[in-house]
Structures are given as structure tokens and as C-alpha cells.
Amino acid sequence: MSTMRTVKVDGESRYDISIGPGLIAEASLFAGVLRGKHALIVSDANVAPLYADRVEQTLRAARPALQVSRFVMPAGEQEKTLARFCECLDALASLCATRDAAVVALGGGVVGDLAGFAAACWMRGIDVVQVPTTLLAMVDSSVGGKTAVDVPAGKNLVGAFHPPRAVVADTTTLRTLPERELRAGLAEVVKYGAIFDVDFLTWLETNAAALLEGRDATLAEAIARSCLYKAEVVSRDPYEHGERALLNFGHTFGHAIEAEQGYSGAGSDALNHGEAVAVGMVLAARLSAATGRAPAADAQRLQALLQRLGLPTAIPAGLRPEALLERMRLDKKADASGLRFVLWERAGLAKLAAGVAEERVLDVLRAG
Missing domain, CATH: 1.20.1090.10 (Dehydroquinate synthase-like - alpha domain)
Structure with missing residues (x-):
């Protein structure tokens, strides 16, 4: 972890942005931000086969008693809809996620936006940890807490401000990026x-x-x-x-x-x-x-x-x-x-x- 860089976000909601290679395998980055016994990994059909198993192993290493489930959605901006948002909420309900649960957003901006919005709304707000796997998400959508879905009238018109507990940007994931x-x-x-x-x-x-x-x-x-x-x-x-x-x-x-x-x-x-x-x-x-x-x-x-x-x-x-x-x-x-x-x-x-x-x-x- 000697090559890891940390950018601190101060203000009303404080959290760290960790940047470097191999970070999705670092249990210590997750141990301090997981508060409860439930975690839902939200990903898409492109990213989940590559990294979801590894992230789940890391979460369990960070919190051995953690109950982990997954919601994997189809890939693409056209999937950032209210319908997929409701499916994500259903996944939280099936997990019996409590107020101290966490959503782990593993993917690009579409996943981060939708997963963050679901976290903002479930029980009026639970934790979200952003694990961006695209360059665009690493430098923009995973940071700052803007979450949303698209509707036919326009992009990101339905959403909420919901800052993450942490952002973990593993730069090795960019090697599989088209x-x-x-x-x-x-x-x-x-x-x-x-x-x-x-x-x-x-x-x-x-x-x-x-x-x-x-x-x-x-x-x-x-x-x-x-x-x-x-x-x-x-x-x-x-x-x-x-x-x-x-x-x-x-x-x-x-x-x-x-x-x-x-x-x-x-x-x-x-x-x-x-x-x-x-x-x-x-x-x-x-x-x-x-x-x-x-x-x-x-x-x-x-x-x-x-x-x-x-x-x-x-x-x-x-x-x-x-x-x-x-x-x-x-x-x-x-x-x-x-x-x-x-x-x-x-x-x-x-x-x-x-x-x-x-x-x-x-x-x-x-x-x-």
C-alpha cells in the first residue's frame, strides 16, 4: 500500500478517497467504514464477473460476521432507471438490511449513481462505499455524493445528495477498461x-x-x-x-x-x-x-x-x-x-x- 494516495474530503461530510493499485483487496480500507452486519454489493453484468468475488472476499475479511448479498444489473446508461432502482431496493429488502447496513457500489458511474441513490432512500439513508472501476467514475461521479437516475425527460433529474463513507479507487481495474x-x-x-x-x-x-x-x-x-x-x-x-x-x-x-x-x-x-x-x-x-x-x-x-x-x-x-x-x-x-x-x-x-x-x-x- 506504499503507492496509495489519499485525498481527504472535508466539510460537512468527511471521507477519504483512496487511490492506488490493488486496493479492492485491502480489507483495512473497508473495516473502518462498515458499521453493521449487512452489505449489498451493487454492480453490473460487465464488472461483477471481474471483481465482485474479490470484493466480497475483502468485505468478509474486514468483517467476518458480515452478511453479503449482490444486486447485478445490466450494463449501460439506459439501465439507470427508476425500475432498476426499485429492483435494488428489493435486494436490500431481501437482505433485511438495517439502518447501519452498507451499499458497496462496484462499477462505473451508472452503478455508482443508482446504488448511491438506493442507499440515500433505503430507511431514509444508509451508508454507501463507492468502488469505482472506470476512470470517469474515479475522477467524477464517485466523489461528492450526487446520486440519481434518469427519466425520459432528462438525465439525473431524480436523485439526492448522499456523500459516501469512503471512495476506494483501485487503479488496476482500469487495465480491463475498454x-x-x-x-x-x-x-x-x-x-x-x-x-x-x-x-x-x-x-x-x-x-x-x-x-x-x-x-x-x-x-x-x-x-x-x-x-x-x-x-x-x-x-x-x-x-x-x-x-x-x-x-x-x-x-x-x-x-x-x-x-x-x-x-x-x-x-x-x-x-x-x-x-x-x-x-x-x-x-x-x-x-x-x-x-x-x-x-x-x-x-x-x-x-x-x-x-x-x-x-x-x-x-x-x-x-x-x-x-x-x-x-x-x-x-x-x-x-x-x-x-x-x-x-x-x-x-x-x-x-x-x-x-x-x-x-x-x-x-x-x-x-x-
């Missing part, structure tokens, strides 16, 4: 440089090849730095009343694309979440330039980096700008005054912008 999913996770890594730290953006430009090759030390550095940025924001703004909204840079556009495509990104020609965010960040940067907030050269720099990382930067063919705008009107950042966007003044400095004219948004979407 190349497309690794690239998708890099989009969220780029986001942190785009909104907080231009020096990190430069570091990503310098290390793009190593990241794509999946070099352990480079990925671990990218994960740790990304988690540190997010931990600092979450500590100050746990319920997204202010600066935490900056973490949604590119997401207003990206979520609209995902919703309009029916959340069919995994294994299809449609964009997955990270790919949609990559496109969304480029559109947000262009909107920043179109409204006079930022230099157009910064948008071009961002686009070039994302393209080097093998990510899309254009709206998929067949998506109507007017339909995407309608999706944005249901975005969680929208309020009574209309659409709000996370835009930037330059690379490394983002701000929340209200009162952006819809015609300007349509112009950017039409230019796609």
Missing part, C-alpha cells in the same frame, strides 16, 4: 484543467500520449489531481448552491445530447457520457467566445487537446439544434430566469453565467 471508456474518462479529467487550473491543462497536453497508453503512474497522478480539485469544491459547497455548479462545465450541452440520443451510448454509434461532455465543453467554450467572455483561441486549444485524446468535438449528425435547446430547458441549472451555463473567461477560469440569449445558444448549436 479503450473507448478510458478516453471518455479523460474528458472529465480535462474538465478540471479547463475550469480551475491552466497549468493542469498544460500538463495534460504534455502527457496526452502517456494517458492514452494507460501508464499507471500518469493515470494515478491525473486521478489524484482531479479528485483534489473536486474535493476542495465539494467541501465548500456540498449541495451545489454556488461554485460546485462549475463542475458542470460542458454538461448542459452534453446531457442534452445524451437525452436526445436516448442514453444509448454504450456499444452504439451514439455518444457515451464522457464523449458527450467533450462535445459539450467545446460548445461551452465557443459560446463563451460568441458572447464576448473569452478568447476564441482558448476554445480552439481545448478542442485540439480533446481531439488528441481521441474524443469527439462535434455534435453527432441528426440531432436538431431546436430539440437540444428544448432538452436544456430542463437542465438542473436552469431557474425562473431561464438557462444558465458554466462558461469561461479563459482557460482555467470558469464562471456561472445567467441570462444567455437562447438565440446565441442556437447559433452555437447550429454551427455544431
